[in-house]
Amino acid sequence: MYQFLLTHRYLTSKVMPLLAALAVALCTAMVIIVWSVMGGFLVMLINSGRTLVGDVTISWPITGFAHYEELIKRLEADPDVAAATPTIETYGLIGLPDGRTETVQIKGVDGPSYTKVTGFADTLYWKPIDTPHPKDKYKDDPRLQNHKLWEFCFEGGKNLVRYEKPERGNVAVERPAVVLGVSVSGFNIREQWGFYPGQARARQPDGTTKPVNTILPVDGSVTINVLPMDTKGRAVDMVARTFPVANEFHSGLYEIDHKTVFVQLDALQNMLKMNRATRVATDSVVTTNAKGEETFATPTVLGEDPARVTNVLVRGKTQSFESKAADALADKVAGIYRQFAKDFEGQVPSSTSIRILTWEDQNRTMINAVRKETALVLFIFSFVSMTAVFLVLAIFWAMVSEKTKDIGILRAIGASRKGVAGTWLLYGAAIGLLGAVVGFAIAYGVVTNINAIHEWLGEKLGLYIWDPKIYYFSRIPSDLNATHVTIVLAGGVLASCVGALWPALRAARMSPVRALRFE
Amino acid sequence: MTAAANNSAVLRATNVRKTYQLGRLRVPVLRGVNIDVRRGEFVAILGASGSGKSTLLHLLGGLDAADKATTDTGPASIEFEGSDLIRFSTGRLDEYRRRRVGFVFQFYHLLPELTVLQNVTIAAMTAMGKLEYWSKRGEVRAHASALLERVGLGHRLQHRPAELSGGERQRVAIARALVNKPDLLLADEPTGNLDRVTGASILDLFTDLHKGGQTMVVVTHDEATAARADRVVRLVDGSVVAA
Numbered sequence: 001m002y003q004f005l006l007t008h009r010y011l012t013s014k015v016m017p018l019l020a021a022l023a024v025a026l027c028t029a030m031v032i033i034v035w036s037v038m039g040g041f042l043v044m045l046i047n048s049g050r051t052l053v054g055d056v057t058i059s060w061p062i063t064g065f066a067h068y069e070e071l072i073k074r075l076e077a078d079p080d081v082a083a084a085t086p087t088i089e090t091y092g093l094i095g096l097p098d099g100r101t102e103t104v105q106i107k108g109v110d111g112p113s114y115t116k117v118t119g120f121a122d123t124l125y126w127k128p129i130d131t132p133h134p135k136d137k138y139k140d141d142p143r144l145q146n147h148k149l150w151e152f153c154f155e156g157g158k159n160l161v162r163y164e165k166p167e168r169g170n171v172a173v174e175r176p177a178v179v180l181g182v183s184v185s186g187f188n189i190r191e192q193w194g195f196y197p198g199q200a201r202a203r204q205p206d207g208t209t210k211p212v213n214t215i216l217p218v219d220g221s222v223t224i225n226v227l228p229m230d231t232k233g234r235a236v237d238m239v240a241r242t243f244p245v246a247n248e249f250h251s252g253l254y255e256i257d258h259k260t261v262f263v264q265l266d267a268l269q270n271m272l273k274m275n276r277a278t279r280v281a282t283d284s285v286v287t288t289n290a291k292g293e294e295t296f297a298t299p300t301v302l303g304e305d306p307a308r309v310t311n312v313l314v315r316g317k318t319q320s321f322e323s324k325a326a327d328a329l330a331d332k333v334a335g336i337y338r339q340f341a342k343d344f345e346g347q348v349p350s351s352t353s354i355r356i357l358t359w360e361d362q363n364r365t366m367i368n369a370v371r372k373e374t375a376l377v378l379f380i381f382s383f384v385s386m387t388a389v390f391l392v393l394a395i396f397w398a399m400v401s402e403k404t405k406d407i408g409i410l411r412a413i414g415a416s417r418k419g420v421a422g423t424w425l426l427y428g429a430a431i432g433l434l435g436a437v438v439g440f441a442i443a444y445g446v447v448t449n450i451n452a453i454h455e456w457l458g459e460k461l462g463l464y465i466w467d468p469k470i471y472y473f474s475r476i477p478s479d480l481n482a483t484h485v486t487i488v489l490a491g492g493v494l495a496s497c498v499g500a501l502w503p504a505l506r507a508a509r510m511s512p513v514r515a516l517r518f519e
Numbered sequence: 520m521t522a523a524a525n526n527s528a529v530l531r532a533t534n535v536r537k538t539y540q541l542g543r544l545r546v547p548v549l550r551g552v553n554i555d556v557r558r559g560e561f562v563a564i565l566g567a568s569g570s571g572k573s574t575l576l577h578l579l580g581g582l583d584a585a586d587k588a589t590t591d592t593g594p595a596s597i598e599f600e601g602s603d604l605i606r607f608s609t610g611r612l613d614e615y616r617r618r619r620v621g622f623v624f625q626f627y628h629l630l631p632e633l634t635v636l637q638n639v640t641i642a643a644m645t646a647m648g649k650l651e652y653w654s655k656r657g658e659v660r661a662h663a664s665a666l667l668e669r670v671g672l673g674h675r676l677q678h679r680p681a682e683l684s685g686g687e688r689q690r691v692a693i694a695r696a697l698v699n700k701p702d703l704l705l706a707d708e709p710t711g712n713l714d715r716v717t718g719a720s721i722l723d724l725f726t727d728l729h730k731g732g733q734t735m736v737v738v739t740h741d742e743a744t745a746a747r748a749d750r751v752v753r754l755v756d757g758s759v760v761a762a
Contacts, residue, residue, distance in 0.1 A: 001644040001646070001649045001652040001653070002641045002644040002645055005629075005633070005637060005641065005644065006632070006633075006641075007632075009632040009633060009637075010632060013632050020707075035535070114755065260557045405628065406630055407627070409630060410645070411582070411613075411616075412580075412582060412615055412616065412622050412624075413622070413641065413645050413695065414614070414616040414617025414618070414640040414642070414645040414646060414699075415613070415645045416609075416610060416613040417609065417613075456589070493547050504538070511583070512582050512583075513577050513583045516624070516628060518584075
């Protein structure tokens with residue numbers, strides 16, 4: 001009991017141990033802030049990476065697989081599946097209005113069902129907004145005005161169509177259109193304040209930008225070039241088609257926003273010759289009629305090739321970031337596909353060949369890279385925080401020296417060696433706890449106001465560490481995770497106890513007589 | 520000897536030796552001391568500075584360990600109620616200091632951060648487990664307060680040692696030494712740091728305690744202090760010359 005009494009008294013009557021607590025507080029705060037920001041960054045990356053792929057993907061790349069409508073019907077009949085959608089993924093070339101040609105990943109999607117499975121609609125950039133971006137102090141964002149125009153763009157983006165004026169009548173004409181990643185064209189140069197200006201600008205070789213007249217979602221069009229393959233994987237002739245731009249999307253991941261183009265599924269199926277087609281015999285193209293004239297024969301119909309897609313994306317009923325949830329859904333999907341492959345044996349890839357991937361599998365490289373980076377940064381900062389151990393050790397060593405006579409008194413009145421050591425360890429734990437609590441308070445204050453602090457630093461000192469022109473997230477992300485905080489706080493207390501251990505043992509080993517004679 | 524003293528020796532030191540090692544030099548401080556303390560007796564150990572009287576008191580109180588080696592005069596022992604302290608484990612010695620002995624030092628040795636009352640109750644805390652103390656904390660405080668009242672400090676319970684005079688501090692030390700109702704009170708020059716009048720009042724207190732049956736061993740170099748005891752043991756150069 002005397003340990004608690006002395007710890008309380010020493011804590012409230014000495015300045016030196018408060019310095020040790022401050023060291024623990026600063027180290028604790030530093031690690032929590034770093035972990036929260038890196039964790040927030042990871043969560044944001046995962047969110048962005050997951051947005052456009054659903055929870056589970058059934059994939060048979062390049063040539064695709066048939067009877068996907070039936071597969072989707074079966075998937076959607078399962079109680080754990082919320083929705084499923086067909087998509088095609090391929091690579092191609094895009095011809096831009098300024099004459100550039102870029103290689104891009106082309107995704108053919110069915111707008112309405114794709115929106116149900118993914119967060120596609122949320123990523124569409126050109127849409128009416130009512131509240132300005134947090135950093136847009138002067139309300140310069142073009143989406144704040146002309147809501148009707150942006151409403152058209154938004155609707156067009158969701159359905160991958162451009163609404164155009166009809167030659168006759170009042171009903172708008174829908175033309176199949178594309179949705180580009182916001183960085184595909186290079187016209188959208190992000191403002192310092194985190195939004196894209198209404199006036200498109202093109203980046204020049206010298207690094208400057210100049211205005212261009214084309215606002216892609218309003219009046220721009222691009223040419224898409226793809227290379228169709230037959231079912232054996234052999235290339236057929238290149239196909240090119242010009243599409244109007246319906247909208248642009250902003251997922252937050254530069255690699256996706258810079259290299260991805262969405263095209264209406266039907267249009268891409270046609271271009272890639274993956275649409276439904278009648279198969280005919282090719283041996284009697286020309287025949288001779290009764291008059292002896294050569295005529296084109298009516299081809300003998302052999303059958304019908306069903307339409308194909310390369311992917312079916314599935315969204316689960318339960319939305320969870322836990323790997324287990326996605327894995328469970330993937331197992332369910334695999335079971336459904338197994339039966340489907342059995343029913344359509346010879347017409348679709350076998351259940352052992354098909355690729356069924358969770359959202360995490362698809363983003364594993366990126367997620368693992370950031371996780372490793374987070375672990376490395378944490379390791380470095382935790383290592384730096386070990387200085388707190390030595391600070392506590394030095395301060396406690398000095399305090400044990402100063403309190404030698406007290407130790408002698410305690411021993412004289414019967415305190416055991418264990419009891420004396422326990423006093424100093426308890427004191428160390430109290431210092432650690434105090435430091436950890438203060439550190440958490442500091443970290444909480446910083447993490448929850450990190451953007452305001454960052455903005456203040458920018459305004460007062462011109463210091464913009466997180467520049468939205470460089471980082472695609474315009475706000476500094478943060479995720480104050482309870483488990484992480486608990487680990488760090490426990491680490492702070494433990495570090496303080498470790499620092500106090502050696503001085504505590506020294507105190508315990510003191511001869512009571514010598515301690516009492518200490519001057 | 521008062522009526523309270525009886526013939527049973529509560530403490531018996533036989534052939535006690537203590538040698539300190541100062542670098543290569545061995546300095547014998549006690550050279551085979553024999554001393555008995557009977558229950559209820561007030562014994563004064565009188566000696567000049569450096570005679571080994573404080574060392575002897577530390578050995579009797581289990582604060583320090585006597586030499587174990589057997590010499591030509593026989594084995595050493597310090598028997599408390601028949602058990603030899605020299606053979607006690609560290610834990611048993613701690614227990615002995617906690618429950619059987621109370622110390623009063625020349626320089627009071629109070630904990631400066633604690634109040635007067637806490638300086639007394641802390642000794643009780645060492646003798647009890649956490650739960651035991653928690654359940655009896657009211658009784659312990661009442662007992663400590665009563666002791667402080669008895670030594671004339673009932674009005675100073677919440678003061679810090681720095682706010683007290685030397686005499687008052689020594690009274691706190693006496694109350695602390697008595698809080699666990701020890702069999703033996705050991706005092707090392709209890710008036711050595713006090714003026715004559717204050718010293719006399721402290722000795723009066725000791726006399727009162729002795730009259731109440733408290734067994735006491737007081738180490739002093741002062742003949743007047745020794746005169747208050749039932750019996751005086753004179754120590755010269757680490758040996759008893761008269762008892």
